[in-house]
Amino acid sequence: xxxxxxxxxxxxxxxxxxxxxxxxxxxxxxxxxxxxxxxxxxxxxxxxxxxxxxxxxxxxxxxxxxxxxxxxxxxxxxxxxxxxxxxxxxxxxxxxxxxxxxxxxxxxxxxxxxxxxxxxxxxxxxxxxxxxxxxxxxxxxxxxxxxxxxxxxxxxxxxxxxxxxxxxxxxxxxxxxxxxxxxxxxxxxxxxxxxxxxxxxxxxxxxxxxxxxxxxxxxxxxxxxxxxxxxxxxxxxxxxxx
Amino acid sequence: xxxxxxxxxxxxxxxxxxxxxxxxxxxxxxxxxxxxxxxxxxxxxxxxxxxxxxxxxxxxxxxxxxxxxxxxxxxxxxxxxxxxxxxxxxxxxxxxxxxxxxxxxxxxxxxxxxxxxxxxxxxxxxxxxxxxxxxxxxxxxxxxxxxxxxxxxxxxxxxxxxxxxxxxxxxxxxxxxxxxxxxxxxxxxxxxxxxxxxxxxxxxxxxxxxxxxxxxxxxxxxxxxxxxxxxxxxxxxxxxxx
DNA sequence: AATAATCCGGTTGTCCGACAATAACAATAT
DNA sequence: ATATTGTTATTGTCGGACAACCGGATTATT
Numbered sequence: 001x002x003x004x005x006x007x008x009x010x011x012x013x014x015x016x017x018x019x020x021x022x023x024x025x026x027x028x029x030x031x032x033x034x035x036x037x038x039x040x041x042x043x044x045x046x047x048x049x050x051x052x053x054x055x056x057x058x059x060x061x062x063x064x065x066x067x068x069x070x071x072x073x074x075x076x077x078x079x080x081x082x083x084x085x086x087x088x089x090x091x092x093x094x095x096x097x098x099x100x101x102x103x104x105x106x107x108x109x110x111x112x113x114x115x116x117x118x119x120x121x122x123x124x125x126x127x128x129x130x131x132x133x134x135x136x137x138x139x140x141x142x143x144x145x146x147x148x149x150x151x152x153x154x155x156x157x158x159x160x161x162x163x164x165x166x167x168x169x170x171x172x173x174x175x176x177x178x179x180x181x182x183x184x185x186x187x188x189x190x191x192x193x194x195x196x197x198x199x200x201x202x203x204x205x206x207x208x209x210x211x212x213x214x215x216x217x218x219x220x221x222x223x224x225x226x227x228x229x230x231x232x233x234x235x236x237x238x239x240x241x242x
Numbered sequence: 243x244x245x246x247x248x249x250x251x252x253x254x255x256x257x258x259x260x261x262x263x264x265x266x267x268x269x270x271x272x273x274x275x276x277x278x279x280x281x282x283x284x285x286x287x288x289x290x291x292x293x294x295x296x297x298x299x300x301x302x303x304x305x306x307x308x309x310x311x312x313x314x315x316x317x318x319x320x321x322x323x324x325x326x327x328x329x330x331x332x333x334x335x336x337x338x339x340x341x342x343x344x345x346x347x348x349x350x351x352x353x354x355x356x357x358x359x360x361x362x363x364x365x366x367x368x369x370x371x372x373x374x375x376x377x378x379x380x381x382x383x384x385x386x387x388x389x390x391x392x393x394x395x396x397x398x399x400x401x402x403x404x405x406x407x408x409x410x411x412x413x414x415x416x417x418x419x420x421x422x423x424x425x426x427x428x429x430x431x432x433x434x435x436x437x438x439x440x441x442x443x444x445x446x447x448x449x450x451x452x453x454x455x456x457x458x459x460x461x462x463x464x465x466x467x468x469x470x471x472x473x474x475x476x477x478x479x480x481x482x483x484x
Numbered sequence: 485a486a487t488a489a490t491c492c493g494g495t496t497g498t499c500c501g502a503c504a505a506t507a508a509c510a511a512t513a514t
Numbered sequence: 515a516t517a518t519t520g521t522t523a524t525t526g527t528c529g530g531a532c533a534a535c536c537g538g539a540t541t542a543t544t
Contacts, residue, residue: 012497014300026336026484038524049499051293054526058256058300065336072507072525079333088330088411091321094268094307097407105408108358112350165339166347169330170412242268254526280495291528296497314496314536 013048017056020046025065025076035075036066081165085172092177093242099230100237102177107223110155113171114203114219117158118212125161126207132157133200136193144187151186151196151226152179154203177241178226185229195225255290259298262288267307267318277317278308323407327414334419335484341472342479344419349465352397355413356445356461359400360454367403368449374399375442378435386429393428393438393468394421396445419483420468427471437467 011019024030037045042053057074060066064083066074092102121129136150152175159171186192199222206215230237253261266272279287284295299316302308306325308316334344363371378392394417401413428434441464448457472479 014497022336040524050525051296051500052498054293054297055300055497058297059304062301062304064333079337081337084330084333084337087333088326091306091326091329092408092411094264095321095323095326095407101406101408104406105412108354108409109351109412112354116350164343164346165337166334166343166416167350169334170347174408256526282495291530292496293529294527297526310496312536 013046013052014055014059017042017046017048017053018059021056021060022063022065025078030076032076032078035069035073038073081169081172084169085176088169088173089176092173093240096240096242097177098238098240099181099235102174102241103223103227103230103237106174106178107220107227109171109174110158110223111216111220113158113162113167114206114215115212116162116167118207118210118215120163121158121161121207125157126204129154129157129161129200129204129207133197133204136200137197141193144183147186147193147196148179148183151182154200181230181235181241182226185226185233185235188233189229192229196222199225255288255294256297256301259284259288259290259295260301263298263302264305264307267320272318274318274320277311277315280315323411323414326411327418330411330415331418334415335482338482338484339419340480340482341423341477344416344483345465345469345472345479348416348420349462349469351413351416352400352465353458353462355400355404355409356448356457357454358404358409360449360452360457362405363400363403363449367399368446371396371399371403371442371446371449375439375446378442379439383435386425389428389435389438390421390425393424396442400445423472423477423483424468427468427475427477430475431471434471438464441467 021030021036030036036042036057039050039053039057043050046053057066061068061074064079064087065076067077069075132150132153136146136154139146139150155171155175159168159175162168162171199218202218203215203222206212206218263272263278272278278284278299281292281295281299285292288295299308303316306321306329307318309319311317374392374395378388378396381388381392397417398414401410401417404410404413441460444460445457445464448454448460
């Protein structure tokens with residue numbers, strides 16, 4: 001029996017354009033920061049029309065592999081944790097995940113993140129955390145925006161201090177998802193700020209003492225506390241975020 | 243002084259098309275599974291040409307919000323954990339994250355996942371895990387593909403059993419990143435399969451006993467063991483995956 | 485009548501050519 | 515020297531065209 005033919009490659013040309021350029025990026029031929037040839041040039045190279053090239057570019061654009069700089073020219077940019085986090089949290093929102101799923105993840109991930117942070121945070125990072133806390137403390141008590149920002153920024157700095165882009169992206173996507181909704185809660189919970197400040201203080205102390213268990217413990221309490229705010233504010237945790 | 247004019251909205255039309263449709267999806271006007279109007283119809287509705295509409299569609303396509311079904315028609319699909327995980331791990335790879343970052347995240351997340359699993363896994367899920375393990379045990383010892391598949395599938399089923407789409411997506415993206423490279427390692431480590439089977443056995447026992455600490459403990463050992471395989475195989479953990 | 489081959493209309497994928505809008509750059513005027 | 519005004523290259527959008535493809539209706543075959 002003759003060998004069956006291999007299924008032949010049938011993908012739209014715009015997809016091939018996309019994959020070809022992506023390939024060049026991942027194998028390093030197109031370096032980060034380099035700017036893409038003009039559309040006309042790409043047409044010539046691939047032997048397709050501008051419409052087709054442009055459709056391919058839209059795919060790259062959405063993937064975040066190219067961004068337009070000044071003069072509307074595209075240049076290459078490898079996706080960083082911010083991009084991944086933003087894309088992920090957007091997809092989660094569109095996918096209809098619920099508050100409780102997000103909080104569940106927060107409660108699971110962040111205490112461990114704090115544990116790592118206690119071992120790993122540089123002195124400079126700890127100092128930065130202290131500064132974030134101080135500026136939150138200095139803000140007026142009724143400035144809810146500042147409270148939200150301070151709470152999220154504290155999380156953000158811990159995530160960054162772990163020196164791990166994978167974990168950073170994951171924690172950041174969680175931050176993005178809660179950040180928005182936290183606003184409503186804090187405005188309705190008068191004592192929230194004090195409790196946040198206290199948790200942050202204990203966390204910083206644990207980081208300075210390099211006490212991983214203590215850090216994890218306080219982080220768990222902190223998360224739990226924020227979550228309770230949602231219940232007080234009568235947010236239905238089984239509702240989709242968004 | 244007259245009030246200054248507000249900066250007027252200037253985004254490319256294809257972007258507006260993208261956002262308009264995305265909006266309709268997220269607000270539920272376009273329900274999951276519904277099929278998009280034809281390109282010609284969209285042209286009419288938006289008052290732009292097909293080229294423009296198509297560029298917008300490419301953005302939606304890459305976001306994963308629309309997929310083409312039979313007859314090449316697009317229909318709406320809210321992104322699920324698989325999509326998010328696949329997109330994230332691809333971006334991580336393109337972003338050049340290293341093995342050690344991935345393993346670091348694995349070692350941090352999975353023990354906690356196991357802890358949750360011990361509390362949360364349904365009896366049916368535990369049975370399924372047992373089945374996965376059994377089929378790995380039944381596979382021939384030199385069938386490295388089966389060993390890799392069995393190891394990854396075990397992780398996968400735990401992640402699914404947590405009943406949390408956020409955590410599922412995160413754990414899945416880790417699975418995707420290690421799965422590929424695990425192949426090389428297992429082929430070079432003769433005793434790997436036995437150790438994997440043993441860890442899986444202990445994990446199942448812990449799940450059945452609902453012993454969270456024990457589950458976390460064995461998961462940590464399991465992950466650590468797999469990681470050691472990389473060092474034995476002399477994989478440079480500071481190299482980018484990919 | 486049941487099945488296979490054929491035709492057909494609608495839709496997508498690709499191409500071509502054109503032009504307005506824009507932004508960087510060069511040339512000019514004040 | 516600075517501000518203003520072309521100049522030019524490139525992108526954004528348009529309109530139309532046509533082949534490839536798909537599903538379903540139609541016809542032919544048994």
